[in-house]
Amino acid sequence: MTKAYAGIDRDGWRPYFSLVLFCGIALVLSIPGACVVRDLASASFLLGFPTFFYVHALFMGLLGLALGTASAERGERGGRMVVALGQRVLIGQLLCVPYFVFARSLFPGRGGTLALIALFTTLVALALAMLTRLIEQPRPLKPSPGFLAKYALFVAYYAVPLVGLPFLSPWGAVRILLAGVEPREALLVLALPIALLAVLSPLAAGAGGEERV
Amino acid sequence: MTERRGSGAIAICVALTGLLGSSWTAFAVPTLDATVGLAGRVVPGQPAPIRVTLADVPSGATLLRITQDVGNAWRGETAMSFEMRVSATPRGDVEAAIPIYDAVRPLRLELLAVDGRRLAEKDVELRPRRVEDAFQVAVGAFSVPLPNPAASVSLPDLPKTWSAYAAAESVWIGRTRGGLDAEQWDAMARWVLSGGSLVVFAGAGLFVLDAPRLRDLLPVRNPTLADRGDDAPAVTGDLRRGATVLASREGAPWLVGRRYGGGNVLLVTTDALTLDADELVEIRRHVPSARTLSLAGLASELLDLQPVDRPSRWVAALLTLLGAVALPAVVARLGGRRSAAPALCAAFAILALFSWIYTDSTRVGSDLYRLDAHVLVEGALGLSVSSCALTSASHQPVTASVGVDAIPYEPLPPSFESRARDVTYRDGAARMAFAPGERRVLVTQSEAPVRFRAWLAGDEELRLTNRGPRAIENALLLVDGEVFRLPPLDPGEGTVYLSSAASNSMRPLGPAEGAIDRLFALATESFALGQGAWLVAGEISESRGAEGGASAHARNVTLYVVEVGRD
Numbered sequence: 001m002t003k004a005y006a007g008i009d010r011d012g013w014r015p016y017f018s019l020v021l022f023c024g025i026a027l028v029l030s031i032p033g034a035c036v037v038r039d040l041a042s043a044s045f046l047l048g049f050p051t052f053f054y055v056h057a058l059f060m061g062l063l064g065l066a067l068g069t070a071s072a073e074r075g076e077r078g079g080r081m082v083v084a085l086g087q088r089v090l091i092g093q094l095l096c097v098p099y100f101v102f103a104r105s106l107f108p109g110r111g112g113t114l115a116l117i118a119l120f121t122t123l124v125a126l127a128l129a130m131l132t133r134l135i136e137q138p139r140p141l142k143p144s145p146g147f148l149a150k151y152a153l154f155v156a157y158y159a160v161p162l163v164g165l166p167f168l169s170p171w172g173a174v175r176i177l178l179a180g181v182e183p184r185e186a187l188l189v190l191a192l193p194i195a196l197l198a199v200l201s202p203l204a205a206g207a208g209g210e211e212r213v
Numbered sequence: 214m215t216e217r218r219g220s221g222a223i224a225i226c227v228a229l230t231g232l233l234g235s236s237w238t239a240f241a242v243p244t245l246d247a248t249v250g251l252a253g254r255v256v257p258g259q260p261a262p263i264r265v266t267l268a269d270v271p272s273g274a275t276l277l278r279i280t281q282d283v284g285n286a287w288r289g290e291t292a293m294s295f296e297m298r299v300s301a302t303p304r305g306d307v308e309a310a311i312p313i314y315d316a317v318r319p320l321r322l323e324l325l326a327v328d329g330r331r332l333a334e335k336d337v338e339l340r341p342r343r344v345e346d347a348f349q350v351a352v353g354a355f356s357v358p359l360p361n362p363a364a365s366v367s368l369p370d371l372p373k374t375w376s377a378y379a380a381a382e383s384v385w386i387g388r389t390r391g392g393l394d395a396e397q398w399d400a401m402a403r404w405v406l407s408g409g410s411l412v413v414f415a416g417a418g419l420f421v422l423d424a425p426r427l428r429d430l431l432p433v434r435n436p437t438l439a440d441r442g443d444d445a446p447a448v449t450g451d452l453r454r455g456a457t458v459l460a461s462r463e464g465a466p467w468l469v470g471r472r473y474g475g476g477n478v479l480l481v482t483t484d485a486l487t488l489d490a491d492e493l494v495e496i497r498r499h500v501p502s503a504r505t506l507s508l509a510g511l512a513s514e515l516l517d518l519q520p521v522d523r524p525s526r527w528v529a530a531l532l533t534l535l536g537a538v539a540l541p542a543v544v545a546r547l548g549g550r551r552s553a554a555p556a557l558c559a560a561f562a563i564l565a566l567f568s569w570i571y572t573d574s575t576r577v578g579s580d581l582y583r584l585d586a587h588v589l590v591e592g593a594l595g596l597s598v599s600s601c602a603l604t605s606a607s608h609q610p611v612t613a614s615v616g617v618d619a620i621p622y623e624p625l626p627p628s629f630e631s632r633a634r635d636v637t638y639r640d641g642a643a644r645m646a647f648a649p650g651e652r653r654v655l656v657t658q659s660e661a662p663v664r665f666r667a668w669l670a671g672d673e674e675l676r677l678t679n680r681g682p683r684a685i686e687n688a689l690l691l692v693d694g695e696v697f698r699l700p701p702l703d704p705g706e707g708t709v710y711l712s713s714a715a716s717n718s719m720r721p722l723g724p725a726e727g728a729i730d731r732l733f734a735l736a737t738e739s740f741a742l743g744q745g746a747w748l749v750a751g752e753i754s755e756s757r758g759a760e761g762g763a764s765a766h767a768r769n770v771t772l773y774v775v776e777v778g779r780d
Contacts, residue, residue: 008544008553008554008557009544009553013540013541013544016540017537017540017541020533020536020537020540021533021536021537024529024530024532024533024534024536024537025533027529027532027533028526028529028530028533031523031524031525031526031529032521032523032578032606033526034521034523035520035521036517036518036519036520036521037516037517037518037519037520037521037582037604037606038517038518039521040521040604040606040650041650049608050608087554091554091557091558094557094558094561095536095540095557095561097561097562097564097565098532098536098561098564098565098567098568099532099536099568101565101568101569101572102524102529102532102568102571102572104572104577105523105524105572105576105577105578106523106524106578107578108577108578108579108580108764109759109764178609179609180609
C-alpha cells in the first residue's frame with residue numbers, strides 16, 4: 001500500500017522518470033547539430049527551436065495529472081494534501097534543474113526567462129494536480145471514471161488556445177516568455193495558472209474521499 | 214542741449230541695433246543646403262561625397278540626419294539613415310562620404326534638436342545626378358576637353374574623404390589657380406593607395422600645386438622646371454625606384470608612371486594647357502581604371518566557416534543517462550523514506566553542478582555570429598577596407614548595434630521584406646534588426662592609423678616598426694615576387710635579417726583554416742603584390758560580448774598590406 005503524503009516512493013516514481021527521460025531527450029534535440037555557421041542554415045527544423053521547454057511544459061503537466069491521480073488514490077485531502085502535492089511538483093522541477101542549467105548555454109543572457117518558465121510550469125503542474133484530484137475519486141485498483149475527462153481537459157488546455165489565444169496555453173505561454181516580455185506581460189502569462197490554483201486548491205482540499213495515513 | 218539729446222538717441226538706437234543683431238541668431242530660422250556627388254554625379258552602390266552647409270544653427274541643434282528611402286513596393290522598401298553630430302556654431306559645413314543606394318528617391322536631410330524636434334529639412338534629388346559607371350574626373354583647366362563622361366570638379370569641391378572618390382575612374386589634375394589643402398591631398402593619396410589612378414600635369418603649373426603629399430605621390434624626386442627652349446617648360450627629376458617612363462618627347466621623359474600602393478600615379482611633365490588631342494589619347498591609353506577592393510563576398514564566405522558555440526549533444530545525452538539512472542537507483546534504495554527526497558535533490562544537484570561547470574563561456578551559444586574582414590593598406594598614410602558579415606543564430610528576431618568604423622553600405626538582395634533592412638548609423642554603430650537565421654553584410658571604407666613602417670636596407674636587412682600593442686605571428690616579405698617568411702613581428706622597432714632561402718610560393722600565410730590566406734589571395738590580386746616590395750601580415754582574433762542587446766561571437770580577420778621603402 002502506498003503511503004499517503006509521502007514525497008516519492010517506489011510506486012510513484014514513474015512520472016518523474018518520464019519527465020527526466022523525455023526532457024533529457026528534448027534537450028539533446030535542442031542542441032544545434034551545426035559545427036560551423038554554414039550548417040546553421042541547412043540543419044534540421046529542430047535547430048534553434050526550443051524543444052526542451054515545450055517538452056518540459058508538456059511533461060510537467062503530465063506529472064501534475066499523475067500526481068493528482070495518485071493523491072486521489074491515496075485519499076489525501078485537506079491542506080496537507082495541497083502541501084504534499086506542492087512538494088512533489090517541486091521535486092519534479094528539481095530533477096530538471098541540471099537540464100535548465102545546461103539549457104542556459106542555448107539561450108544566453110536569458111536566465112530570468114528560464115526562471116520564469118520554471119515558475120510557470122510549476123504552477124501549471126500544481127494546478128493540473130489539483131484539477132485531477134477534483135476529477136478523480138479515490139477508487140484504488142479500478143479504472144477511474146475521470147480518466148477521460150482529465151485527459152480531455154489537459155488536451156483542451158494545451159492545444160485549443162493555440163488557435164486564438166496562445167497565451168492561455170502553456171505552450172503558447174512558454175513561447176511568449178522565450179520571446180522576452182515586459183514584467184506586466186509576464187504577470188499576465190502567470191495569471192491563468194495562479195487563478196486556476198487559487199480556485200482549485202480549496203476545492204481539491206475539501207474534496208471527498210477516505211483519508212488514509 | 215538738442216545736440217546732446219540727438220546724440221543720445223543715436224547711441225540708444227545703435228545699442229538697440231547691436232543687441233537685436235547679436236540676438237538675431239537666436240530667432241533666425243536655421244537653414245541647410247547640400248551638394249551631393251563627385252562633380253555632382255552619383256553611382257549607385259558607391260559612396261558619394263556630401264557637403265551640408267548649415268546657417269543660423271541654434272545652440273540646441275545637435276544632429277544632422279540623412280535618410281535614403283530605398284526600393285519599391287515590389288522589391289521591398291527600406292530606409293537607410295546616417296546621423297552626424299553637428300557642432301553648435303551659427304554657421305558651418307558638415308562633410309562626409311555616404312553610400313548611395315538606388316538613387317531613385319530623393320535624399321532627405323533633417324537638422325534635429327536635442328529633443329528630436331526637426332529644425333530644418335531639405336530634400337535633394339538624386340535621379341538627375343545618377344550615372345551608371347565610374348567616370349573620369351578633371352580638376353583645373355585643359356587645352357583639350359576630356360571626352361565624356363568626364364566631369365569637372367573645382368578645387369574647393371574636391372572631397373576630403375578618400376572613399377568619396379569611389380565613383381572616379383581616374384582623376385586628372387590640370388592647370389589650377391591654387392593648390393589642394395592638406396586634407397584634400399591626403400584623401401587623394403589614400404584613394405590612390407587603395408587602387409585609384411591619378412594623372413598630374415606638371416609644367417609651369419606644378420609649383421602652384423606643390424605640397425609635401427604631392428611630392429610623395431609623384432614618380433620623380435626633386436622635381437625641377439626645365440626650359441626646353443619652346444613655350445612648354447617641362448618638369449624633370451630623379452626617377453623613383455619602380456617608376457617607368459611611358460612616353461618621351463624630344464628625348465626627355467614626357468609621361469612617367471609609378472605604382473603607389475594599389476594604385477597608379479602618372480606624371481605628364483608638360484603643362485595641361487599645351488596638350489593636344491592626340492596626346493590626350495596617348496595618355497588615356499596608359500591610365501588604368503581605378504580598382505576597388507571589396508571584401509563583402511569573402512566576409513560572408515569566411516563567416517560560413519566560423520565555428521558555432523554550443524555544448525556537445527553527447528554530454529547532454531550523458532546528463533540524461535545519469536539522471537535516468539540516478540532516479541530509479543535512489544528510489545529503489547530509499548523509496549518511501551523521508552530521506553528519499555533529499556537524496557534525490559543531492560544527486561541532481563551534483564548533476565546541475567556538472568552542467569554548470571561544463572557550459573562555460575566557450576560553449577554558450579550566441580544570438581549573432583559576426584565576421585570582420587579588414588585589409589589595412591599602409592604606406593605614408595593608412596586606410597582600411599572592411600566588411601562585416603553577420604548572421605542570426607537566434608530563433609527570435611534580434612536587434613543589434615553593430616560597431617563599424619565608418620558609415621556602412623549594405624549590398625541589398627534583389628527582394629526583401631519591407632522595413633526589415635533598415636539601418637540607422639550613429640556614433641560608430643549601425644543599428645539593425647535580424648530575422649531568425651538572417652544574414653546581413655556591411656561594407657565600410659575608412660582612414661586608419663599607420664601601424665607598420667618597413668624599410669628594406671640592402672638585400673638582406675629589413676627594418677621594421679610595429680606600433681601595435683602585440684606581436685603578429687604571420688608575416689611575409691614580398692620582394693619583386695620573391696617571398697620571405699618573417700619571424701613574429703614584435704611591438705617596437707627591430708631588424709630582420711632575411712633568410713637566403715626565399716620561396717616563390719605565396720602561401721600559406723596564416724593558420725590552417727585559411728581565413729588569412731583567402732584575404733591574402735584577394736589582396737594579391739587587387740594590389741598586384743608580385744611587383745615591388747611589400748610586407749604582408751595577418752592576424753585573427755576572437756571576442757564574445759554584447760552588440761547592443763544581442764550576444765555576439767565575433768571573429769576578426771585582419772590583413773596588413775604595407776608598402777616597403779627601399780634604398
